[in-house]
Amino acid sequence: MLLSLEPRGQQSRLMLWCSPLLAAVLTLGCGSLLFIALGHDPLLTLHTLLIAPVSDWYGVSELLVKALPILLCALGLAVAYQARIWNIGAEGQLLLGALAGSALAVNIIEMQSSWALVLILCSGTLAGAAWAGLTAWLRTRFNANEILTSIMLNYIALNLLLYCVHGPLKDPEGFNFPQSAMFGDASRLPLLTEDGRVHAGLYFALLALVAVWVLLQKSFVGFQIKVLGLDRRAAGFVGFRQKRLIWLALLISGGLAGLAGVCEVSGPIGQLVPQVSPGYGYAAITVAFLGRLNPVGIVFSSLLMALLYIGGESAQMSMNLPQAITQLFQGMMLFFLLASDVLILYRPRLNLRWTRRAATTAVHAGAL
Amino acid sequence: MPNPAPDPLQTPRLQLRRIRKRYPGCLANDDIDLSIAPGEIHALLGENGAGKSTLMKIIYGVVHADAGELIWQGQRVDMRNPAQARSLGIGMVFQHFSLFETLSVAQNIALAMGAAAGTAKQLEPKIREVSQRYGMALEPERLVHSLSIGERQRVEIIRCLMQDIRLLILDEPTSVLTPQEADDLFVTLRRLAAEGCSILFISHKLGEVRALCHSATVLRDGRVAGHCVPGECSDRQLARLMVGDAAELMTDYPKVTGGADFLQVKGLSWHNPDPFGCSLEHIDLEVRSGEIVGIAGVAGNGQDELLALLSGEQRLSRDDGATICFASEAVAHLRPDARRQRGLAFVPAERLGHGAVPELSLLDNALLTAFQQGLVSNGLVQRGKVQALAAEIIRRFAVKTPDSHALARSLSGGNLQKFILGREILQQPKLLVAAHPTWGVDVGAAATIHRALIALRDAGAAILVISEDLDELFQISDRLAALCGGRLSPLRATLDTRLIDVGGWMAGRFDAPQSPASATL
Numbered sequence: 083m084l085l086s087l088e089p090r091g092q093q094s095r096l097m098l099w100c101s102p103l104l105a106a107v108l109t110l111g112c113g114s115l116l117f118i119a120l121g122h123d124p125l126l127t128l129h130t131l132l133i134a135p136v137s138d139w140y141g142v143s144e145l146l147v148k149a150l151p152i153l154l155c156a157l158g159l160a161v162a163y164q165a166r167i168w169n170i171g172a173e174g175q176l177l178l179g180a181l182a183g184s185a186l187a188v189n190i191i192e193m194q195s196s197w198a199l200v201l202i203l204c205s206g207t208l209a210g211a212a213w214a215g216l217t218a219w220l221r222t223r224f225n226a227n228e229i230l231t232s233i234m235l236n237y238i239a240l241n242l243l244l245y246c247v248h249g250p251l252k253d254p255e256g257f258n259f260p261q262s263a264m265f266g267d268a269s270r271l272p273l274l275t276e277d278g279r280v281h282a283g284l285y286f287a288l289l290a291l292v293a294v295w296v297l298l299q300k301s302f303v304g305f306q307i308k309v310l311g312l313d314r315r316a317a318g319f320v321g322f323r324q325k326r327l328i329w330l331a332l333l334i335s336g337g338l339a340g341l342a343g344v345c346e347v348s349g350p351i352g353q354l355v356p357q358v359s360p361g362y363g364y365a366a367i368t369v370a371f372l373g374r375l376n377p378v379g380i381v382f383s384s385l386l387m388a389l390l391y392i393g394g395e396s397a398q399m400s401m402n403l404p405q406a407i408t409q410l411f412q413g414m415m416l417f418f419l420l421a422s423d424v425l426i427l428y429r430p431r432l433n434l435r436w437t438r439r440a441a442t443t444a445v446h447a448g449a450l
Numbered sequence: 451m452p453n454p455a456p457d458p459l460q461t462p463r464l465q466l467r468r469i470r471k472r473y474p475g476c477l478a479n480d481d482i483d484l485s486i487a488p489g490e491i492h493a494l495l496g497e498n499g500a501g502k503s504t505l506m507k508i509i510y511g512v513v514h515a516d517a518g519e520l521i522w523q524g525q526r527v528d529m530r531n532p533a534q535a536r537s538l539g540i541g542m543v544f545q546h547f548s549l550f551e552t553l554s555v556a557q558n559i560a561l562a563m564g565a566a567a568g569t570a571k572q573l574e575p576k577i578r579e580v581s582q583r584y585g586m587a588l589e590p591e592r593l594v595h596s597l598s599i600g601e602r603q604r605v606e607i608i609r610c611l612m613q614d615i616r617l618l619i620l621d622e623p624t625s626v627l628t629p630q631e632a633d634d635l636f637v638t639l640r641r642l643a644a645e646g647c648s649i650l651f652i653s654h655k656l657g658e659v660r661a662l663c664h665s666a667t668v669l670r671d672g673r674v675a676g677h678c679v680p681g682e683c684s685d686r687q688l689a690r691l692m693v694g695d696a697a698e699l700m701t702d703y704p705k706v707t708g709g710a711d712f713l714q715v716k717g718l719s720w721h722n723p724d725p726f727g728c729s730l731e732h733i734d735l736e737v738r739s740g741e742i743v744g745i746a747g748v749a750g751n752g753q754d755e756l757l758a759l760l761s762g763e764q765r766l767s768r769d770d771g772a773t774i775c776f777a778s779e780a781v782a783h784l785r786p787d788a789r790r791q792r793g794l795a796f797v798p799a800e801r802l803g804h805g806a807v808p809e810l811s812l813l814d815n816a817l818l819t820a821f822q823q824g825l826v827s828n829g830l831v832q833r834g835k836v837q838a839l840a841a842e843i844i845r846r847f848a849v850k851t852p853d854s855h856a857l858a859r860s861l862s863g864g865n866l867q868k869f870i871l872g873r874e875i876l877q878q879p880k881l882l883v884a885a886h887p888t889w890g891v892d893v894g895a896a897a898t899i900h901r902a903l904i905a906l907r908d909a910g911a912a913i914l915v916i917s918e919d920l921d922e923l924f925q926i927s928d929r930l931a932a933l934c935g936g937r938l939s940p941l942r943a944t945l946d947t948r949l950i951d952v953g954g955w956m957a958g959r960f961d962a963p964q965s966p967a968s969a970t971l
Contacts, residue, residue, distance in 0.1 A: 309807055321786030
């Protein structure tokens with residue numbers, strides 16, 4: 083092997099800042115090559131993908147609307163992932179939050195009090211937390227792997243939502259379309275501006291951002307969560323309550339995903355539809371890692387992810403770029419970002435004396 | 451009583467010339483010269499980190515030297531891998547054995563020797579013959595998990611002796627043996643040497659090096675600090691070669707008797723659910739305030755289990771709570787943090803991954819166990835106070851680190867151990883339980899740690915030290931006992947105890963006739 087990676091003793095401060103830059107340069111370079119190969123003007127394509135969507139206020143507001151649910155889910159996931167609880171179930175928790183909020187909302191359409199909104203938001207958040215609580219219970223009671231249980235619960239949540247939207251929650255006056263009735267005005271999240279669709283969910287996201295930041299960076303519970311994630315034996319040796327921390331991490335994670343779901347139905351959509359989420363819960367997994375599980379980093383990565391969603395759609399419409407190509411571009415960007423992050427902990431080394439290298443490999447085989 | 455030293459005019463079996471090996475951040479071996487004659491038992495002495503392991507691995511072909519040459523029986527060789535070393539007649543017994551527990555002795559040896567050597571069944575007569583010839587009793591059909599550590603070491607040695615061996619390298623072989631087992635091993639090694647096999651014996655125990663070895667090479671900081679004949683040097687001279695200045699390292703601490711019992715363990719039995727683990731049987735133990743009690747024993751005789759029960763990582767039911775008491779208060783059912791509130795501090799055996807979180811800074815690691823010392827208010831970590839505590843630990847215990855933001859894993863073993871011990875001591879515990887406090891720590895740091903333990907004892911704390919290092923236990927403890935097979939020998943004052951008594955306890959002979967004041971279990 084010509085290129086090998088050596089672990090660094092310390093995290094490289096330099097690469098901490100350079101790795102996103104390096105990734106951006108590599109993505110733009112390789113992306114351009116890809117577009118040239120397909121016969122598109124690379125600069126124009128990149129402009130359509132990355133700049134045009136946010137060149138006016140409406141575009142920015144759409145970006146925020148798209149980034150909100152991703153941000154909420156990713157913040158929650160960051161808490162769970164710090165504890166090395168691999169919750170893959172944000173999607174299901176989001177869907178269940180949307181479902182529970184809608185189930186309540188369609189029954190109080192006539193209610194005029196502003197408590198309606200509070201009740202709906204609470205029910206959505208609690209439902210998301212409860213759905214994650216199932217995973218926590220399976221994990222702490224039966225030691226069931228949370229990756230598997232949370233993924234399986236995603237499918238259950240989706241089918242539950244489809245059943246309700248085709249059945250009990252279907253709008254009786256909706257010409258048999260699989261969607262609920264429109265929510266009452268008191269149940270809708272107020273818009274923040276005249277033009278655009280940015281809604282009061284933005285405040286929840288900011289609140290969640292501050293809360294998660296304080297939890298992870300400042301609080302002793304956050305410290306315990308970190309120790310639990312890094313070193314279970316050390317956590318046991320000082321008496322941190324492992325099960326309680328697992329429950330807590332999953333409940334926060336699920337609650338925020340549920341809030342994201344209920345904000346979608348009571349915000350921009352205004353009713354329950356089968357396509358509440360185009361995979362926000364899954365995108366949030368990538369976003370949480372791109373943001374290095376740091377709340378501030380996650381803000382940037384969720385905006386980037388939302389931009390890629392919107393840019394991809396507009397490139398499809400205006401340039402006839404197939405969706406697969408924009409997805410390829412997204413994948414390329416994520417790949418380069420994660421690959422460059424390796425350089426923070428490892429140092430690349432070019433090994434020209436490859437014969438020597440081959441000999442040591444043989445030694446390792448021999449030592450066994 | 452070493453054999454007569456072999457004739458130095460013969461062609462050396464192995465000669466190293468100006469061996470140099472650099473790892474990122476440290477020069478592990480710097481211009482090392484070494485020569486071993488046929489039939490010579492040669493000691494390689496040095497502290498942890500002096501470069502002994504690297505040098506051995508270079509000889510055995512596991513690691514390649516950056517510069518220098520290796521001359522085997524007068525011919526220059528380029529040692530490419532362990533297979534080549536074995537084919538030349540070099541055998542090595544590592545500190546950590548690589549044996550399959552669920553296979554028999556013969557199967558393990560057959561696996562290690564490769565298909566050409568024959569099946570396990572075919573090897574059995576040869577194994578019996580070798581084990582008889584060198585006085586190492588071993589049954590080829592036995593399963594490895596049923597063997598003691600000493601017997602497992604025999605498997606590794608016999609594996610080396612099965613082929614035509616010219617040089618046997620042993621890495622700290624006595625660290626896992628009782629004194630009697632070590633003596634048996636020495637008999638074997640002398641017999642081997644008398645037949646012309648050279649032996650390279652790595653150790654930092656001066657006494658056994660003097661008893662066994664013809665000559666010694668002392669390494670310090672990757673360089674040869676000197677060659678000598680161990681039989682003609684005093685411990686102090688050898689220690690000075692190893693660490694430079696040895697003046698303060700051989701301190702004798704006065705023995706004390708202590709005050710009232712603080713830790714009381716009464717009839718503690720615990721069944722280990724792990725079939726290969728050790729269960730504890732009816733342990734009785736008291737540690738008084740102001741004394742150090744040492745517990746000896748070969749690893750795997752119940753130390754880990756006893757430590758887990760004392761720290762609270764393993765809790766008993768409320769009904770059995772009184773089997774462990776702190777100042778007459780039942781605690782065996784309490785969690786670690788509740789026990790810490792009652793005055794417990796604890797230094798686990800593993801520094802990284804148990805006593806400290808490798809990926810966290812020293813700051814966070816200070817918070818790890820000291821969080822009940824007013825470092826948290828309203829659920830928020832008081833960074834300023836944590837910073838002050840970490841700085842205090844680093845200053846008081848002379849921890850070498852760039853600053854308190856350094857990651858725990860970036861510290862050397864000795865420095866991290868000083869930090870962990872300092873963290874526990876600064877919490878002013880009433881009871882300190884320390885497991886292997888100086889394991890893998892250089893002599894200088896070990897002396898600092900011993901002094902800190904004595905100071906804590908003199909300040910009135912009860913201290914329990916569990917260690918495999920008998921020299922250490924005799925040096926610092928006021929009373930001694932040993933664990934064997936999950937049972938604890940009676941406690942006896944160190945001054946009334948001889949090394950051979952402890953050796954007997956470690957082998958399970960608790961009712962030795964020469965004991966004047968021991969109560970039987």
